[in-house]
Amino acid sequence: MSDLEDMGEVDLVEEEFTQATKFIERNHDRFEQKDLLKFYGFYKQATVGKCNVSKPGVFNMTGRTKWSAWNELGDLAKEEAIKGYVRKLTELIPDWDQSSERENDIHAQKGSWVSVSSHAILEEDNELLARGEISIVDFIKEGNLEAVQENLASASSVINELDEDGLGLIHWAADRGNVNILRLLLQEPGIKIDLKDCGGQTALHYAASCGNRDCVRLLLDRGADRSLLDDEGESCLDVAFDEEIKKMLM
Numbered sequence: 001m002s003d004l005e006d007m008g009e010v011d012l013v014e015e016e017f018t019q020a021t022k023f024i025e026r027n028h029d030r031f032e033q034k035d036l037l038k039f040y041g042f043y044k045q046a047t048v049g050k051c052n053v054s055k056p057g058v059f060n061m062t063g064r065t066k067w068s069a070w071n072e073l074g075d076l077a078k079e080e081a082i083k084g085y086v087r088k089l090t091e092l093i094p095d096w097d098q099s100s101e102r103e104n105d106i107h108a109q110k111g112s113w114v115s116v117s118s119h120a121i122l123e124e125d126n127e128l129l130a131r132g133e134i135s136i137v138d139f140i141k142e143g144n145l146e147a148v149q150e151n152l153a154s155a156s157s158v159i160n161e162l163d164e165d166g167l168g169l170i171h172w173a174a175d176r177g178n179v180n181i182l183r184l185l186l187q188e189p190g191i192k193i194d195l196k197d198c199g200g201q202t203a204l205h206y207a208a209s210c211g212n213r214d215c216v217r218l219l220l221d222r223g224a225d226r227s228l229l230d231d232e233g234e235s236c237l238d239v240a241f242d243e244e245i246k247k248m249l250m
Helices: 003-026 033-047 061-071 078-092 096-130 136-142 145-151 153-158 169-176 179-186 203-209 213-221 243-249
Strands: none
Touching (some): 003 033, 003 078, 003 096, 033 078, 078 096, 145 153, 145 179, 169 179, 169 203, 169 213, 179 213, 203 213, 203 243, 213 243
């Protein structure tokens, strides 16, 4: 194979990688956390190289799991990391490269279904919430905007409290990339936009490190402090990997 053919193949691989990262960014909620961590590790290896940062402190559980996902790749070459990223996505969603064309229709249908189904289960959810079997955090994790809105008033006393995982409501919303729920939380009186989790990270840290652009924009528009450092001395810019988010934070 000639050098020109080699270059053409590399360009195709990198283009596929770019498309894959965009697909995952748009479909973040379709993947389990363990899979997102795999993608994170491959992405950092492909764009930065071998893990070159120290392991976060014991109280920064989110940072430690992400660090481990990257560090475990060792000396894996950039090209292999790119291939691993695309291969992992293809294993999970074989037709991901074709489904992008149908995304708008799918999202429209999904939106209608969620609207109907959330009405149907809202009463049952409220009962479970009243019995303490679920919490408003569960609604945030599920992306159930209506249930969060319905029960936010009763959760006003814990709006800035950290849960057993060391996160506040605002951290969960930023982590899951649900900008509508995040916007709702930011409207609550007394909400601390720069609330720190048990590892010293703010919601802006979470949104930046998870690649949730809309959440980053919203937090910055509302005055989130981009200069704050976590317990490891890292800013939201330090933990960001998405180039557009980096530009927003500079």
